[in-house]
Structures are given as C-alpha cells and as structure tokens.
Amino acid sequence: MPAGYRAALERAAGYVVHDVPVLEGPDWIIVEGTDGEVALTLAVDPVRHTIVQASFSGAGDRLEVGVLETLCTIIELLPIIEAADHGVLRLEHTLRTGAPPVPGIVTPKAAAEIFDRPHALLRDALASYRAATGYAELTSSHDGGPSAQWRARASDERHAAIAGCVASFIATRDLPADAFRLVAIEFDVRLVFRAAPNPELPRLTMALERAIRHDLDPRLEVYLEEIRDRNKLRRLAIVENT
Incomplete structure (x- = not known):
C-alpha cells in the first residue's frame, strides 16, 4: 500500500x-x-x-x-x-x-x-x-460543487491560496516565475491562467490542475487563456499517459 x-x-x-x-x-x-x-x-x-x-x-x-x-x-x-x-x-x-x-x-x-x-x-x-x-439511471449527473471550505473563502483568500500552490508547483519543477499567472476565477471553480510558452505546456497544465485539486479542492478546473485572442478560452486536451 x-x-x-x-x-x-x-x-x-x-x-x-x-x-x-x-x-x-x-x-x-x-x-x-x-x-x-x-x-x-x-x-x-x-x-x-x-x-x-x-x-x-x-x-x-x-x-x-x-x-x-x-x-x-x-x-x-x-x-x-x-x-x-x-x-x-x-x-x-x-x-x-x-x-x-x-x-x-x-x-x-x-x-x-x-x-x-x-x-x-x-x-x-x-x-x-x-x-x-427498478431504478434505471445509468450514469451520474450529480455535481456537488466545490467544498464548503472553498466556498467560504473570500476572493483574496482564494487568490492567495492559489498563488501559494502555483509557487510551490513552479519551484518543484524549476520553472520560470511567470510559467503560470492567474488571470481570473470564474463560477467559483474555473481558474483561468496566462501561461508562458513551453513545449511541455499541455502536460504541465494537467499536472498543475492535479496539484491544485489535491491541495485546495477536487472540483477546481484549470483553463488557459487563449494566446492569440485573450477573450477566448480553450481547454487543453488531456494528454494520454501524463
């Protein structure tokens, strides 16, 4: 074990x-x-x-x-x-x-x-x-949302918690200080980041999401701001075998 x-x-x-x-x-x-x-x-x-x-x-x-x-x-x-x-x-x-x-x-x-x-x-x-x-529902559509602890945090507390998690993630992987910068928190759970160019960005993004979910709340989701059009968001595809 x-x-x-x-x-x-x-x-x-x-x-x-x-x-x-x-x-x-x-x-x-x-x-x-x-x-x-x-x-x-x-x-x-x-x-x-x-x-x-x-x-x-x-x-x-x-x-x-x-x-x-x-x-x-x-x-x-x-x-x-x-x-x-x-x-x-x-x-x-x-x-x-x-x-x-x-x-x-x-x-x-x-x-x-x-x-x-x-x-x-x-x-x-x-x-x-x-x-x-005779219950016949095949798959769950339940979404309990983020934890009560996360919902109770004020905006500045959420930003501080995320900043601490990101700083630890960056230090552990010896990444540049501007590798990920939080741009916005939307709908309580969607974390929008601006990322520095990196050939391993898809893998790093998914690793960051895992770290944030582990440290802060399992319902949180990491999104990247689209580089070519800052008004659009794109979800990076999950890389197999990351």
Missing part, C-alpha cells in the same frame, strides 16, 4: 461509527453489496435515490476498517448512482496525502488494491437497489 494513504486510514480506524446496522426508516430501501465476507449496507431514500445511511461489516484488518469507515462517511447523502460511479474516486482523494502514488492521472485502480473492494461493494449495492426498485 502506498504510504500516502496509511495515516488517513489509521485515523479512520481509530474512530469507527459505521460498523453498526443501519436504521430502518419508514420509507427507506435497505440494500446490501457484498464482496467475499465483507458487506456494505445502505439505507436509500427511494424518492431521491439518495443514501441516507451506510454501514459495513466483515472487514479483515484495521486498514480495511479504515477504508470502509471512510467510504461510508463519504457516500452518505450522495445519490446512489453517484456513489457507485465516483465514490471510490472520492475515497482515493480523501485518503491521499503527499505526492500522487502513481505518475499521470490517478485512478483508484492504478493507485492501490485497497480500492478494489469498495468499488465492488458499491456496484453490487447499486445492482441490488436496481433489482429492488
């Missing part, structure tokens, strides 16, 4: 509240996802298709307890389809400290085997919910 996950898992395993049976509300649907001896139980509001409460049982060791405790905390109040589609992505981001565990775009499957079981449990729970209710 990458060392960057261990501290968060130990903290979660030290304060467990989701290892008890879920409550049975009058209108909730109780479904279970299983993988081997481990079970994930969900109480779901069938009107909003939202997870009201989650619990787990059968964890094999202390670190798995930490994984499942964190998972339950993350997915409560999410739509069940969002939990199944992106719950493990949220889990990986929540647990990670320090540098990404693998180069390029981090996915839970590439990051560590500890995320395989949560993925299997969530998909099985969704299948159980479909069987019980």
Whole structure:
C-alpha cells in the first residue's frame, strides 16, 4: 500500500461509527453489496435515490476498517448512482496525502488494491437497489460543487491560496516565475491562467490542475487563456499517459 494513504486510514480506524446496522426508516430501501465476507449496507431514500445511511461489516484488518469507515462517511447523502460511479474516486482523494502514488492521472485502480473492494461493494449495492426498485439511471449527473471550505473563502483568500500552490508547483519543477499567472476565477471553480510558452505546456497544465485539486479542492478546473485572442478560452486536451 502506498504510504500516502496509511495515516488517513489509521485515523479512520481509530474512530469507527459505521460498523453498526443501519436504521430502518419508514420509507427507506435497505440494500446490501457484498464482496467475499465483507458487506456494505445502505439505507436509500427511494424518492431521491439518495443514501441516507451506510454501514459495513466483515472487514479483515484495521486498514480495511479504515477504508470502509471512510467510504461510508463519504457516500452518505450522495445519490446512489453517484456513489457507485465516483465514490471510490472520492475515497482515493480523501485518503491521499503527499505526492500522487502513481505518475499521470490517478485512478483508484492504478493507485492501490485497497480500492478494489469498495468499488465492488458499491456496484453490487447499486445492482441490488436496481433489482429492488427498478431504478434505471445509468450514469451520474450529480455535481456537488466545490467544498464548503472553498466556498467560504473570500476572493483574496482564494487568490492567495492559489498563488501559494502555483509557487510551490513552479519551484518543484524549476520553472520560470511567470510559467503560470492567474488571470481570473470564474463560477467559483474555473481558474483561468496566462501561461508562458513551453513545449511541455499541455502536460504541465494537467499536472498543475492535479496539484491544485489535491491541495485546495477536487472540483477546481484549470483553463488557459487563449494566446492569440485573450477573450477566448480553450481547454487543453488531456494528454494520454501524463
């Protein structure tokens, strides 16, 4: 297991509240996802298709307890389809400290085997919910927006936080001081930068976005101001295998 996950898992395993049976509300649907001896139980509001409460049982060791405790905390109040589609992505981001565990775009499957079981449990729970209710939505359109912490920051606080993150990114990679300069923050989450010419700019831009998402908020997006026409924005294509 990458060392960057261990501290968060130990903290979660030290304060467990989701290892008890879920409550049975009058209108909730109780479904279970299983993988081997481990079970994930969900109480779901069938009107909003939202997870009201989650619990787990059968964890094999202390670190798995930490994984499942964190998972339950993350997915409560999410739509069940969002939990199944992106719950493990949220889990990986929540647990990670320090540098990404693998180069390029981090996915839970590439990051560590500890995320395989949560993925299997969530998909099985969704299948159980479909069987019980006829729920047919195929993909999640849920967008929870940025975190409450980010939304609560004043404009100058946001700019200062971004400047600090960018300065660290530039120093780590020995880039020129003007490699990236923040031009605007739009719609709370879109960060528009002016970038100095660089043959590696697409890769650097995606790396900067990963750093900002890790340090500040996973919902933030990095855009570059179009050089030839400063009134237009273009999103750099994701470079494969970055």
